[in-house]
Amino acid sequence: MTYSVAILGASGYTGAELVRLIATHPGLEVRALSGDRKAGMAMSEVYPHLRHLDLPPLQKIEEIDFDGVDLCFCALPHATSQAVIAELPRSVKVVDLSADFRLRDPVEYEKWYGKPHSAPELQKEAVYGLTEFYRDEIRGARLVAGTGCNAATGLYSLLPLIRAGVIDLDDIILDMKVGVSGAGRSLKENLLHAELSESWFPYSVGGKHRHLGEFDQEFSKAAGRKVEVQFTPTLLPANRGILAATYVRGDAAEIHATMQAAYGDEPFFAVLPMGEVPAAKHVRASNFVHIGVVKERAAGRATVYATLDNLTKGSSGQAIQNANLMLGLPETEGLMLAPVYP
Incomplete structure (x- = not known):
């Protein structure tokens, strides 16, 4: 079975890394890409190394139709994911690559990031995304918070x-x-x-x-x-x-x-x-x-x-590893690529 995913913030480095990895993933396909400042552009214009891929154009988040999207990767800047994820359909599973849901205690979040958390109820349900230590919780999660690299x-x-x-x-x-x-x-x-x-x-x-x-x-x-x-x-x-x-x-x-x-x-x-x-x-x-x-x-x-x-196991690869668990796919699916050398 193939699952449809959206990548919000696809014009950043972690977004581009997600696209690169998903390109060879047999169980995932990219349904939508967002990049607000580059909306309307082709991904190949932003990242020419991806020009061989057939990808949807970059859109603003509010233009994306989430009907049929199984999972959303949020590769947005810190402090922006909270409001965006709060508006996503509950049927869509979410892997957040920002810092917005990593800290369980709202007091600690405000201490380190300088502002109150705007979605404390979502923060309570987020599972910390260090896969090897939270594997069982991640399998049943709707929202997973990726770690810092x-x-x-x-x-x-x-x-x-x-x-x-x-x-x-x-x-x-x-x-x-x-x-x-x-x-x-x-x-x-x-x-x-x-x-x-x-x-x-x-x-x-x-x-x-x-x-x-x-x-x-x-x-x-x-x-x-x-x-x-x-x-x-x-x-x-x-x-x-x-x-x-x-x-x-x-x-x-x-x-x-x-x-x-x-x-x-x-x-x-x-x-x-x-x-x-x-x-x-x-x-x-x-x-x-x-x-x-x-x-x-x-x-x-x-x-x-x-x-x-930092971009793969520290962020986008970890995100896909967690998505595999959330969707019932083999954990290593799409991630056994050998390192690039030299």
Whole structure:
């Protein structure tokens, strides 16, 4: 059976990535595309690399006929999905790629995003979209909130260890290197080629990064008590990809064994041999995650390395993985494409 989907915000990077992946997905077909500022344009005009596909033109959201649409991907800017999703027919399942429904507590949402949530009833029904940890809930959900790409990388690095109690919860440092596409497609001065090229810099430091809200929520839930990590993201002059180095206190062999137990049967994960480290290029444009564990020379210390593609496993690939579950399709359907190399 083939399901019809709409992609709202198809003119952004995650929207284009959804189109690329769905093009080879046997169970999904694109019924409608929105891109308000580019309404009336063909997708091939906005993204020439997709010109080989037969796609509907971009429309304004209010022009889309949702009759016959089974599932909607919302790849809209933060703080805009709330109002849009509230107006969608209840018969349409929704995977939201923005931050609007990631935080369960409305107080926490306002704290991190600076304004009250406009759809608190929808927020209550949203399921957090970290697939490997919320698989059963996602299957029965009408609304799934995709994680942040940085958040997914950090959560995959630490959740199994926190659940198993094999690390010191008060001594966690998360250092993350991220590609520039994670900042979206809108024009920003600090993302111009002349500003970013041949340079890299930390951003949202000192506990200000919004993905800390997701870390606080998920780590504390896993531990059964408050857990706060130190987090520094660094922007690199690379188009896509994330690599996290997480510094923890614990036995490296036990940490490695815990990761193997957690991810050994997961189709999109590879836990590397002890001491081997992953590279962002090895998962580029794929839905795969590579994890490595290294024993440090200081007694009782280890580093966990994790890498994923921010646009695929960190966003659009994760969204399709969740949509597969929601629609009763095989979870890996359309997502087993090998990484692009070199």
